[in-house]
Amino acid sequence: MAASDSAGDDSLYPIAVLIDELKNEDVQLRLNSIKKLSTIAIALGVERTRSELIPFLTETIYDEDEVLLALAEQLGGFTNLVGGPDYAHCLLPPLESLATIEETVVRDKAVESLRNVAQQHSPSDLETHFVPLVQRLAAGDWFTSRTSACGLFAVCYPRVSAAVKADLRLHFRALCQDDTPMVRRAAASKLGELAKVVEVEYLKTDVIPMFVNLAQDDQASSDSVRLLAVDACVSIATLLEQEDVEQLVMPTLRQCATDQSWRVRYVVADKFTDLQRAVGPEITRTDLVPAFQKLLKDTEAEVRAAAAHKVKDFCQNLDKAHQENIIMTSVLPYVKDLVADPNQHVKSALASVIMGLSPILGRHNTIEHLLPLFLSQLKDECPEVRLNIISNLDCVNEVIGIQQLSQSLLPAIVELAEDSKWRVRFAIIEYMPLLAGQLGQEFFDEKLNALCMTWLVDHVFAIREAATLNLKKLVEQFGAEWAENTVIPKVLAMSRDQNYLHRMTCLFCINVLAEVCGSDITTRLLLPTVLSMANDGVANVRFNVAKTLQKIGPQLDHGVIQPQVKPILDKLNIDTDVDVKYFASEAMASIAALG
Template sequence: MEIRQHFRNLCSDDTPMVRRAAASKLGEFAKVLELEYVKNDIIPLFTNLASDEQDSVRLLAVEACVSIAQLLPEEDLEALVMPTLRQATEDKSWRVRYMVADKFSELQKAVGPEITKNDLVPAFQNLLKDCEAEVRAAGAHKVKEFCENLPTDGREAIIMNNILPYVKELVSDTNQHVKSALASVIMGLSTILGKENTIEHLLPLFLAQLKDECPEVRLNIISNLDCVNEVIGIRQLSQSLLPAIVELAEDTKWRVRLAIIEYMPLLAGQLGVEFFDEKLNSLCMAWLVDHVYAIREAATNNLMKLVEKFGAEWAQNTIVPKVLAMANDPNYLHRMTTLFCVNALSEACGKEITTKLMLPIVLKMAADQVANVRFNVAKSLQRIGPVLDSNTLQSDVKPVLQKLGQDEDMDVKYFAQEAITVLALA
C-alpha cells in the first residue's frame, strides 16, 4: 500500500525528470501487482502520464502501455487502455507518434486480434501517412511484422484493402529513409500474400524500387530477392525484374552501373549459378571493357567475388577463357584489364589454374609494344608469384622479369626489379 502511494506521488511530481523516471518504470511496476491494483491504481496513473504536458513523459507511457495491455483481460482493454492508445497515435508530438510506430508489433500482440482489426489497422494507416518522415519510416519498418501478426482469418483482405494502398504511396515517398525502410521489408509480403497477389500487386512495386535513385533502396530490394523467388519462382522473377536490373547495368550514368556491379555477387548468390550464367554472365564480362576505369576496376573485383561464390571449376570453364581472350585485344586498356583480372583471380582460382592457364598469357604479354602493359606484367607477376611454386618461379617467371629489368622504359625497369626483389629471385 505504502509503496503504491509513493509511486503515485512520484508519478505526479512537479519535476518532469521525476515523472519521466516514474513513467519509465510504470510497466515493470504493473507486472508485480495484483490485477485489481493494476485496474484501480495503475490505469489512472497511466492515463495521467499519457496526457502529461511533457512529450518525453508521454512517449514513455506508450512503452508502459505494452506491459499493461498484456496484464489485462481482453474485455477490460477496450475501456481502460484503448482510449489512451488512440490518443497517443494522434499525439501532437511526432516523438510520441514515433514511439507508437516503433512499438506497434508489440502493441498489436498485447491487445489481441479483435482490437487489432478494429482499432490498430486505422491507427497503422495514419502512421504510414504521418506528416513526419521519421514516423512514416518507423511505420514502414513494421509493415511486414504488422501484416504477419494479423489474424489469419481475413488477413489477406485486410492487407489488400487497408494496408497495400498506403504501402504503394510509400514507394514514391519524398524521403529516402522512408523508402529505404520499406524496401528492407516489403519483399516479405510476398510470402504472406502468395503467388498471384505478388505477381499482380507487389512486383510493380519492387520494379519501381529497383529503379529508385537512392542506392540503399535498390540494395534492400536486391538483397531480399530470395523470399520472392521462393513464392513466384525464378522464371517469373527473371521475366519481371531482370530487365530492370539489365537496364540499370547499362545505364548511361556510370555511378548507377557501379552500384549494380556491387550488388552482382549478392544477386548471383540469390539466383544460383545456372541462372547467372544464362542471364548475367555476359553483363559482367561487358563491364570489363567499360570506358570508365572505375567500372573496369569494380568489374574485376566482382569477378573475384563470383569465383569465391561459385568455385574455381566454374571460373575455369566460364570466366578465365573470356578474360584471357582480351589479352589479344587491339585496345591496350583492355589488354591491361586482363592483367588486373589475373591479379584478382589468381588467389581465388588457386595454383593449378593460375599456372596452367593464366601465367602463360601474362608471360606472353611481357613483349607488348606498350610500356604501360609491360610494367603491369611485372606488377602482375609480383602479385601472382606467391600462388606459384618455386620451380615455376625460377624456370618461367625469373627470366621474363630479368628481361623486363633491362627494358628501355624506366617504369618497366623499376617494377621488374621490384618484383625480383619481392619474390626473392635475385
C-alpha cells in the same frame, strides 16, 4: 600491500600520490590516476580503501567530466575491493554525488554503477542504505538528482518490504508528476522497467495511472514525455490479461496513435509490431489494424516511412485464421498508395519489405496483386527503391519464380549499374551474385555478363575492387569451367589495355580467380599472362606482378616454379624501382617456403 611497504614510514603513500596526481593540471594524468584506482585499492587493502580512499574520493568530486565519468565507471566494480557485498554500501556516497552532476553521461554512468552495486546489497542493506539514497535523490532540489533517481527504483523494489515498496511507488508517482519535463521524461523512460517488477494489483492501481498521466502530458515541448510513454505501453500490455489491456491500456494507445505530435505517432509506428505482440491477435484485429491504416496514410512522411517499414512484420504476425483477409482488404490498398508516395524515403522503406508479403500471400495473390507493384517499383525514379526491390528478389523467386520479373529487372539493373552515384553502382554489384543465382547462368550470360566486365574498368577504384570480388563469387556460383569459357578470356585481354590501371585490375582479378579456379587453370591460363606483364613499363604494374606471383604461388603446379616463375622474380629483384625489388624479394621468400 607491496605498494605501502615500499613507501617507507609513510603509510598513507598511495593516497598522497593520488592526491598529488588529482591536483595536477594535466587532465590526462588525472584521468590515468583514476583508471588505476583498483590497483591503489589492492595496495591499500579493504579496510584502508573503506576508511581512506572512498571518503577521499567522495570529498574530491569536482573534476573534469571525463575524469568523473571514469570514476563513476570504476566504482561500479569496486565491491570486492571494499570487502565484498557486506560493505557495498560504502560505495554509495561517491556514486550518489556523481549521480547529481550536471553532465548527463556522468550521471548515467553513476546510475549504471549504482544499479550494479545495488545487486550486491542484501535486502536489509538495501532498506538501510540504498533506499534512503533513492529517496534523497528523488526529493533533491536539482532536477539532475531526480532524473538519476528514476533509474534506481526497479533495481531495489523486488527485494524490499511491502511498506518500503509502497513508499517507493509514492516517490515514483511524484517524479511522474514533476514540474520539470526532463524528470518526467526520465520517469517515462523507466516506467516500463518498474512495471515489470511491481505486483499485478499495484500495476493496475498505481503504475497504469502514472502511464496514463505521462501519455497525456500536455505541457509545452513535452511530446518527448508522451513518446517515451509508448515504450512503457509495450511493457505494461505484456503483463496484463487481454480484458485489462482493452480497458486500461488501449484508450491511451489509441490516443497516442493519433497524437497531435508527429514524433509521438512516429514512435507508435516504430514500436507497432512490439505493441502487436503485446496486445494479442484479438485486439490487433479490432484496434491495431485501423490504427495501422491511419499511420500508413499519416500526413508526415517520417511516420509513413516508419509504418511502411513494419508492413511485412505486421502482416506476418497476424492471426493465421484471418491473415490473408486482413492483408487483402485492410493493408494492401494502403500499400498500393505508398508505392506512389511523393516521398522517396517512404517508398524506399516500403520497397525494403514489400517482397516479404509474397510468401505470406502465396502465388496467386502475388501474381495478381503484388507483381504490378514490384514492376512499378523497379521503374521508380529513386535508385534506393529499385535497389531494395532487387535485394529481396529471393522472397518472390520462392513463390512465383524470377521469370515473371526478369524482363522488368533487366532495365532496372542496367540503370543502377550505370548510375552517376558510385555508391549506387557499388550496391548493385554486391547483389549481382544473388541475382545470378536467382536468374540462372543462361540469362546471366546473355544479359548481365558484359555489365560485370564493364565494372572492372570503372573510373572509381572501389567499384573496380568490388567488381573483382564479384567475379570470384560468380565463379563460386557457376563453376571453374564457366570461368574458363566466359570470364577468363576477357580478364586476360585487359593485360594489353593501354590504361595501366586496367592492367593492374587484370592482376587483381587473377589474384582472386586463382583461389576458385584451382591449380590447372591457374597454371595453364593465368600464369603466362602474369609472367608476360613483368616487362610492363609502369613500376606499379611490375611490383603487382611480384605480389600476384606470391599470391597465386600455392595454386601453381610445382613443375613451373623453377623454370618459369623464379627467373621472372630474379629479374624483378634487380629492377631499378625500389618497390619492385622489395615485393620481388618478398615473393621469392614466400615461394621458396613452399618447397
